[in-house]
Amino acid sequence: MDIVIALTINGLIWGLIVALIALGLSIIFGLLDIINVAHGDFFMVGTVLGLVIAGTTGFWIALVLVPLLGFCLGLVIERLVIRPAISSASLTIVITFGLSMILQEAVRATLGPQPRRMAAPVEGTIHLFGIDYDVYRLFAALFAALAIAGFFLFLSRTTLGTWIRAVRHDRETATALGIPVTLVCAFTFALGTALALLGGVIAAPITTVDFRAGIDILPVCFMAVVIGGLGNLKGTVAAAVLLAVMEGVVSAFADPTMARISSLVVMSFVLLARPHGLFAGATR
Amino acid sequence: MNAPLAHPVVGSTVLDVKGLQASIGRVPVLRGVDLNVGAGETVALLGRNGVGKTSTLRAILGLLQRRGGSVAFQGADIGRLPAYKLSGLGIGYVPQGRGIFPVLTVEENLFLGLRSAPDPELVEDIYTRFPRLAERRFQAAGTLSGGEQQILAIGRCLMRKPSLILLDEPTEGIMPKLVAEIRREIAAIAKRGVAVLLVEQNVRTALALASRIYLMERGQVVHEATSHDLTTDPSTIHRYLGVAL
Numbered sequence: 306m307d308i309v310i311a312l313t314i315n316g317l318i319w320g321l322i323v324a325l326i327a328l329g330l331s332i333i334f335g336l337l338d339i340i341n342v343a344h345g346d347f348f349m350v351g352t353v354l355g356l357v358i359a360g361t362t363g364f365w366i367a368l369v370l371v372p373l374l375g376f377c378l379g380l381v382i383e384r385l386v387i388r389p390a391i392s393s394a395s396l397t398i399v400i401t402f403g404l405s406m407i408l409q410e411a412v413r414a415t416l417g418p419q420p421r422r423m424a425a426p427v428e429g430t431i432h433l434f435g436i437d438y439d440v441y442r443l444f445a446a447l448f449a450a451l452a453i454a455g456f457f458l459f460l461s462r463t464t465l466g467t468w469i470r471a472v473r474h475d476r477e478t479a480t481a482l483g484i485p486v487t488l489v490c491a492f493t494f495a496l497g498t499a500l501a502l503l504g505g506v507i508a509a510p511i512t513t514v515d516f517r518a519g520i521d522i523l524p525v526c527f528m529a530v531v532i533g534g535l536g537n538l539k540g541t542v543a544a545a546v547l548l549a550v551m552e553g554v555v556s557a558f559a560d561p562t563m564a565r566i567s568s569l570v571v572m573s574f575v576l577l578a579r580p581h582g583l584f585a586g587a588t589r
Numbered sequence: 590m591n592a593p594l595a596h597p598v599v600g601s602t603v604l605d606v607k608g609l610q611a612s613i614g615r616v617p618v619l620r621g622v623d624l625n626v627g628a629g630e631t632v633a634l635l636g637r638n639g640v641g642k643t644s645t646l647r648a649i650l651g652l653l654q655r656r657g658g659s660v661a662f663q664g665a666d667i668g669r670l671p672a673y674k675l676s677g678l679g680i681g682y683v684p685q686g687r688g689i690f691p692v693l694t695v696e697e698n699l700f701l702g703l704r705s706a707p708d709p710e711l712v713e714d715i716y717t718r719f720p721r722l723a724e725r726r727f728q729a730a731g732t733l734s735g736g737e738q739q740i741l742a743i744g745r746c747l748m749r750k751p752s753l754i755l756l757d758e759p760t761e762g763i764m765p766k767l768v769a770e771i772r773r774e775i776a777a778i779a780k781r782g783v784a785v786l787l788v789e790q791n792v793r794t795a796l797a798l799a800s801r802i803y804l805m806e807r808g809q810v811v812h813e814a815t816s817h818d819l820t821t822d823p824s825t826i827h828r829y830l831g832v833a834l
Binding site for chain 2: 467468474475477479480481482484
């Protein structure tokens with residue numbers, strides 16, 4: 306029973322981190338209409354930068370610095386890679402797939418092929434529901450939840466957030482009303498990238514730092530976006546948490562591959578019953 | 590062929606379009622549109638479906654790729670400016686279908702795209718003129734009726750203190766009792782000295798609101814006349830639009 310509780314809590318925590326990364330994927334898809342195959346690798350770069358920067362300046366500085374670097378990286382990638390190909394959806398898939406390989410090989414060339422582990426900035430365990438649980442995992446959940454809440458506050462309370470919501474709905478009218486749509490798209494891509502890197506630095510102490518980490522997380526993020534209803538940000542968060550908790554529970558009884566298969570089965574049934582996702586029609 | 594200008598424009602020329610050409614993909618939709626609108630004047634573009642009325646508005650705003658010709662606003666060429674900068678110059682746009690953002694509140698819609706804090710007097714004026722918007726200011730705009738959304742779109746336009754408003758089918762799909770209110774509002778806007786370029790399928794509404802009419806066919810203005818002339822000689826309307834007055 307203890308293992309089920311532990312894996313459920315793990316799933317919940319992991320779900321919040323996945324939700325953070327999937328939010329980035331979802332907002333990029335919703336605004337730019339591109340399927341960013343390299344998004345998982347942005348997460349991976351976050352874990353790597355987290356490891357490197359935390360190793361020299363400490364974890365807390367890395368927690369602030371890595372998403373800022375992610376934002377800058379996103380701005381550069383949007384300008385050099387995404388914008389020239391934006392008019393063709395199929396081309397953006399190919400181009401981001403190429404970007405994904407470049408990021409993976411760049412990390413393998415510099416950091417090496419061996420997975421690494423990063424020490425948690427907060428040591429110790431806490432007694433929770435009858436089990437001893439890593440304190441840092443709770444911190445990770447808190448950081449992810451705060452970042453998600455901050456993201457939604459930004460969208461609903463700031464001028465730029467309102468512009469993003471407007472451009473998502475109707476970019477032509479938004480342009481006619483004086484919104485610089487190209488800049489809003491660049492900012493949104495950078496914001497989505499920053500969220501993925503933030504997810505990476507938060508997750509680095511509870512996962513392995515590996516150049517292939519993005520390959521594993523990308524399908525879960527895509528499933529969360531699809532099950533949540535394409536472009537539905539709150540749906541994406543709910544679906545990410547649901548999927549991760551379910552995978553956590555299933556992996557208590559079966560191996561992780563079976564857990565992933567269960568997610569795919571759930572996604573298939575959801576799409577059969579509700580082709581536009583579980584939360585389609587809800588407020589976006 | 591363009592008919593000679595039937596009447597001089599009311600005030601100084603606000604919008605002057607010459608030889609405007611545009612295409613969607615490789616298909617040309619505008620083949621040299623010439624028109625002008627003066628301050629305080631309401632001018633309507635009439636024509637059958639697909640002749641390029643909406644495309645003319647979109648090309649003026651830079652939302653459609655221009656292939657030739659010129660667009661001057663208050664004497665200055667705006668052809669090379671990015672589309673998003675035109676709103677700041679004082680060009681308002683009410684698109685077909687109203688262009689309301691349903692997930693934003695009424696007030697967010699009203700202030701959307703403004704580069705400075707909304708002028709409180711203007712906000713007060715708009716809420717006084719349109720009390721239904723004031724009542725629903727914090728409500729999602731998607732919950733408003735079609736007519737209320739159209740009033741919101743016009744109010745949003747006025748927040749920019751425009752010198753020129755481009756209106757695309759403002760009475761389309763609106764309940765008859767609100768159509769009269771919208772018509773009154775458009776007339777009031779022009780009386781304040783704002784130039785209005787109106788695209789309208791409803792010939793009676795266009796003739797009632799506009800002092801001059803441009804008739805379009807196949808991406809060109811083919812006839813220009815005053816509303817008075819078209820009302821007294823309905824054969825022109827019948828010839829170009831296939832409808833009787």
